[in-house]
Amino acid sequence: MKAKLRRLLSWEGLLLAILVLVAAVNANLAPAYVSLNNQINLFQLSIEKIIVALVMTFIIINGEIDLSVASVMGLAACIVAVLFDRGVPMEWAIVVALLAGVLCGAFNGFWVAYVGLPSLAVTLAGMIGFRGVARILIEDRSIGGFPAWFTALGQQPLIGPFPFSLILFALLFTLALIVLQYSGVGRLVYVIGHNAAVARYSGIDVPRLKLGLFIASGLVAALAGVLLAARLGAVRGNTADGFELDIITMVLLGGVSIFGGTGNLAGVGLSILVILNLRNGMSLLNVTGNVQTGVVGMLLILSVLLPNLAQMARERWQRRAVQRKEVQTGVETSVSS
Amino acid sequence: MQATKRHLFFAVTLIIALLLAACTPQSQTPAPTSAPAPTSAPAPTSAPAPTTAPTGGVVSATPGLDINMILLPKFLGIAVFDQAYEGAKEAHAELGNKGNLIFTGPTAENSVAGQIETLTNAATQGVKAVMLSNNAGDQIAAAAQAAQAAGVKVVTWDSPIPSAQGESVFVAQVDFNETGRVMADMALSILGPQGGEFAILSASPDAANQNAWIASMKQVLAEPKYANLKLVDTVYGNDQSEESYNQALALVDKYPNLKLIMAPTTVGIAAAAKAMTDEGLCDKVKVSGLGLPSEMASYTLSGCAPQFALWSFKDLGYLTYYLAYGLATGQLQGVEGERFNAGRMGSYTIEKDPTRPNGLRVLMGPFTVYTAENVNK
Numbered sequence: 132m133k134a135k136l137r138r139l140l141s142w143e144g145l146l147l148a149i150l151v152l153v154a155a156v157n158a159n160l161a162p163a164y165v166s167l168n169n170q171i172n173l174f175q176l177s178i179e180k181i182i183v184a185l186v187m188t189f190i191i192i193n194g195e196i197d198l199s200v201a202s203v204m205g206l207a208a209c210i211v212a213v214l215f216d217r218g219v220p221m222e223w224a225i226v227v228a229l230l231a232g233v234l235c236g237a238f239n240g241f242w243v244a245y246v247g248l249p250s251l252a253v254t255l256a257g258m259i260g261f262r263g264v265a266r267i268l269i270e271d272r273s274i275g276g277f278p279a280w281f282t283a284l285g286q287q288p289l290i291g292p293f294p295f296s297l298i299l300f301a302l303l304f305t306l307a308l309i310v311l312q313y314s315g316v317g318r319l320v321y322v323i324g325h326n327a328a329v330a331r332y333s334g335i336d337v338p339r340l341k342l343g344l345f346i347a348s349g350l351v352a353a354l355a356g357v358l359l360a361a362r363l364g365a366v367r368g369n370t371a372d373g374f375e376l377d378i379i380t381m382v383l384l385g386g387v388s389i390f391g392g393t394g395n396l397a398g399v400g401l402s403i404l405v406i407l408n409l410r411n412g413m414s415l416l417n418v419t420g421n422v423q424t425g426v427v428g429m430l431l432i433l434s435v436l437l438p439n440l441a442q443m444a445r446e447r448w449q450r451r452a453v454q455r456k457e458v459q460t461g462v463e464t465s466v467s468s
Numbered sequence: 469m470q471a472t473k474r475h476l477f478f479a480v481t482l483i484i485a486l487l488l489a490a491c492t493p494q495s496q497t498p499a500p501t502s503a504p505a506p507t508s509a510p511a512p513t514s515a516p517a518p519t520t521a522p523t524g525g526v527v528s529a530t531p532g533l534d535i536n537m538i539l540l541p542k543f544l545g546i547a548v549f550d551q552a553y554e555g556a557k558e559a560h561a562e563l564g565n566k567g568n569l570i571f572t573g574p575t576a577e578n579s580v581a582g583q584i585e586t587l588t589n590a591a592t593q594g595v596k597a598v599m600l601s602n603n604a605g606d607q608i609a610a611a612a613q614a615a616q617a618a619g620v621k622v623v624t625w626d627s628p629i630p631s632a633q634g635e636s637v638f639v640a641q642v643d644f645n646e647t648g649r650v651m652a653d654m655a656l657s658i659l660g661p662q663g664g665e666f667a668i669l670s671a672s673p674d675a676a677n678q679n680a681w682i683a684s685m686k687q688v689l690a691e692p693k694y695a696n697l698k699l700v701d702t703v704y705g706n707d708q709s710e711e712s713y714n715q716a717l718a719l720v721d722k723y724p725n726l727k728l729i730m731a732p733t734t735v736g737i738a739a740a741a742k743a744m745t746d747e748g749l750c751d752k753v754k755v756s757g758l759g760l761p762s763e764m765a766s767y768t769l770s771g772c773a774p775q776f777a778l779w780s781f782k783d784l785g786y787l788t789y790y791l792a793y794g795l796a797t798g799q800l801q802g803v804e805g806e807r808f809n810a811g812r813m814g815s816y817t818i819e820k821d822p823t824r825p826n827g828l829r830v831l832m833g834p835f836t837v838y839t840a841e842n843v844n845k
Contacts, residue, residue: 163592172592176585271673271704273605275631286610363584365606367674373577414589419544420574420582 142386142438146401153405157412164415171292173411175362178296179204179355180374181403184381185307186351188399189344191382192311194324194391195243195250197345199257200352201374202265203235207356209265212274212366221281229353235261236349237342244341258375266368275365285361296358303351308396320344324391380427381406384434406430528809529794534566536595537792539785540586542603542627542707543576547760548734548781549601552625555785556599562811563793567596576708580604584611591618597796599788601626605674609633621795621802625788626781627677632827636795636802637818639788640829641779644677645822647758648684650835651730652694654756654775663696664727667719669740669757671707671733680823681732700726705736712739720744720753731757737776741767761843768843777837787813787832804828 157164174181183200190197207228214224235257242253289295311317323330323337331337360366385402387394406427413423539556541549553571560569574582583604588611590598598615602608602624612622612634621636622629628638642650655666668685670678682702689697700723705712716729716739729744731737737759744750750772759776767773790810794800800808806818821827836842 161593163594166592169589169592172588176581176588273607273630273674275606275609282610286614362610363604363607364610367605367607369580370607410585411589414585415593417538417570417572417593419572420578421544424575424578 143395143398143401146384146386146398146405150401150405150408153408153412157408157415161412161415164412167292169411169415171294171297173407174297174300175294177377177407177410178300178362179359179371180378181381181407182296182300182303182355182358183348183352183374184378184399184403185303185396186344186348187378187382188307188385188387188394188396189311189320190250190348191379191387191389192324192391192394193320193341193344194327195341195344196254196379196389197239197250197257197348198254198375198379199235199239199261200348200378201371202258202261203232203349203352204356204359204371204374205369206235206261206265206268207232207353208360208366208370209269209368211357211360212277213268215277216274221278225357228357229350232349232351232353232356233346234349235353236346239349240342240345243345244338262368262372265370269366269368271368273365273367277361277364281361282364285358286364296362299358304396304400311396316340321392324393326392380431384431386434386438388438389435402434526807526809526815527794527799529563529790529797529799531562532564532566533793533797535597535793535796536567536570536593537565537597537599537789537796538570538572538586538590538595539599539789540583541571541573541601543579543582544573545576546707546735547763549573551781552601552785552788555780555782555787556789557785558782559786559789559793559811563790565793569789570595576706580607584608587611587615587620587622591615591620595620597621597623597792599785599792600624600629602629603627603672603675605629605676606631606633621792623788623792623795625784627675628821628824628827628829630676630824632821632824635827637791638821638824638827638829639784639791640821640831641781641784642833642835643831644680645684645687646833646835647681647732648686648688650777650837651681651685651732651757652688652697654777654837655697655728655730656694658754658756658774659697659727661696663694663698665698665700665723665725666728666730667700667723667726668702669712669715669719669729669731669733669736670702670704671736673704678732685730705733705739707733707735709735709739712736713743716740716743716755717747720747720749726753728754728756731755731759734758734760734763734778737773738763738767741773745770745772759838761838764838765843768838768840771840775837775839777835779832779835783813784832786811787816787830791816791830802828 163169187197187200210228210231211224214227215221239254239257242248243250284295287294289298311320319335319340323335323340327337356371359371381403382399383389384406385394385399387399410423413426539553556569572586580603587598587608598620600622606629609629609631612629615622616634622634623637623639624635625639626641629635668682670682688694689699701719703715703719705715712735719729720726729740731740737755737757741755741764744753744755745767750770755773756776758778760778764773764776787810791808794808795802800806802818804818804820807815809815816830818828818830821829
């Protein structure tokens with residue numbers, strides 16, 4: 132009974148409650164919300180971001196951050212477009228774009244893991260640098276006119292009503308869930324995130340794991356960039372610009388600590404659902420973009436503040452309890468003497 | 469073990485929540501309030517065949533139908549888009565539309581994704597027409613095509629979809645070729661016959677209207693009359709005041725002989741005029757382009773921006789509304805040669821867009837050139 136109560140009071144429980152509330156309000160105010168078509172649209176409109184959020188969860192739990200993901204997405208999209216524009220077959224263009232993602236990730240990973248620079252600085256440089264390369268490649272143009280099979284990948288249903296990218300997300304989510312929560316590698320991600328020094332002295336190859344995570348981040352971001360190009364059917368230099376903040380928002384709201392070591396994919400999955408459903412509901416009710424951004428921002432502020440405030444309150448309460456006990460024992464000793 | 473169980477519990481809850489959300493049958497939902505009135509003619513679902521050219525009558529829309537419509541600007545917080553909304557509201561009231569006219573838009577930072585989102589959700593909401601000032605280039609074409617397939621008419625205004633895919637008709641504020649000539653004439657009149665160096669401060673590299681105007685201006689500049697006007701650079705301020713302001717100052721630093729900044733965007737021209745005024749450069753570098761009289765009056769009177777041009781955005785919103793209403797009610801098919809009545813503005817014809825191979829347009833026009841004499845009128 133007590134365990135159940137605690138579960139409800141956990142961060143995930145709170146998110147679930149918010150999700151139910153959001154869904155109920157949406158369904159009441161906007162009847163079209165519950166249609167299957169809308170539910171698919173709601174994922175489809177942000178599918179690239181939520182795919183990258185999965186790997187970002189690993190990075191942040193590991194105690195690092197990757198600000199360059201959106202730039203890698205943009206770079207991959209630009210590479211696909213530019214190569215296609217020059218007559219390279221689309222299949223090869225995609226392979227080159229994914230390889231570029233791996234390279235970007237390896238670049239970030241090398242400086243963070245083997246040189247020991249803070250990931251905030253390294254990936255900030257990557258964010259600007261990779262975007263710069265993308266803009267140099269594509270200049271001020273907008274490239275489109277991709278082959279039909281490629282755009283269908285991002286726009287048409289593949290199995291039943293579900294488009295390719297949504298199925299891919301479901302598979303990646305399952306894979307990430309198994310790796311992070313039920314495998315040895317996942318345990319290492321937590322251990323290193325909790326205390327990298329202890330992990331190193333325990334004989335764990337910390338740099339190798341960190342490098343691996345950043346490469347995975349680059350690869351997944353590049354994949355998401357290719358998917359974005361397929362969905363939009365046209366690419367320009369600022370494609371995916373600013374997505375990194377939305378992605379990090381999803382992970383932090385999911386209860387993953389920015390200091391590393393805590394959080395889980397269930398929370399991130401719920402936070403993704405909360406944000407997407409909230410945005411979708413506001414959009415269906417014609418709430419303007421300014422207000423939408425404000426509401427999601429408030430949510431993030433609360434998600435950072437609430438757990439910390441709760442922690443502070445708990446500590447203060449415990450300290451008081453200890454003090455009270457001390458006072459009581461003090462009284463007893465004085466009486467007896 | 470405890471942790472494992474907990475994660476499993478949430479994974480299962482998540483899946484159940486997903487299934488519940490996805491599987492609710494559509495038939496259980498209450499009838500949407502936005503259902504089209506039974507009186508409205510069914511909108512044609514297939515693309516209009518070019519052979520069905522109408523026989524020449526001017527279509528006057530039947531007022532009082534129930535048509536939900538969205539006016540979707542590039543983003544919020546720009547004065548001219550608010551003026552377009554004023555015009556659309558006027559038409560909305562005149563036609564006695566029982567449905568809603570919704571004015572909504574994304575933030576500037578989220579413009580592309582936001583426009584795509586609104587267009588995608590329009591079909592879900594039962595909206596019958598979206599009036600779009602496109603800021604996403606061809607990146608919005610897929611979403612526009614999907615919306616059309618779901619029965620939403622997409623009418624563009626101010627800025628079209630470059631490929632015209634997914635777009636019914638574009639309401640062009642002025643002839644794009646005329647814009648180039650008007651800008652070239654203003655430059656010539658400001659710089660005089662001896663001419664000099666000038667630069668263009670545009671909005672974004674992907675804004676179809678800006679690019680078409682700049683291209684047409686370059687064409688006009690090739691004529692011998694404009695031989696002394698030397699275009700040295702084109703820069704982009706993304707319709708953000710601060711970015712445009714900085715770009716204007718950067719131009720002055722980069723080209724010491726610069727005499728004029730031509731900004732075919734209301735945000736750009738105001739920012740450039742402010743930058744020149746702030747830095748005391750007005751005697752050396754003049755500003756011109758497309759601007760709002762309310763924002764430009766002080767600069768025009770001070771001589772910093774002696775001439776600029778514009779059309780009425782209110783009229784643009786008004787005309788766009790009449791066209792979108794006609795298309796959404798099925799009274800207009802959206803084919804070349806069709807004529808329709810646009811209230812106080814008279815009748816207009818749908819024609820081939822000379823700037824886009826597959827596009828249709830309705831041409832509003834004409835330009836007003838503002839100087840110190842008429843800017844405060």
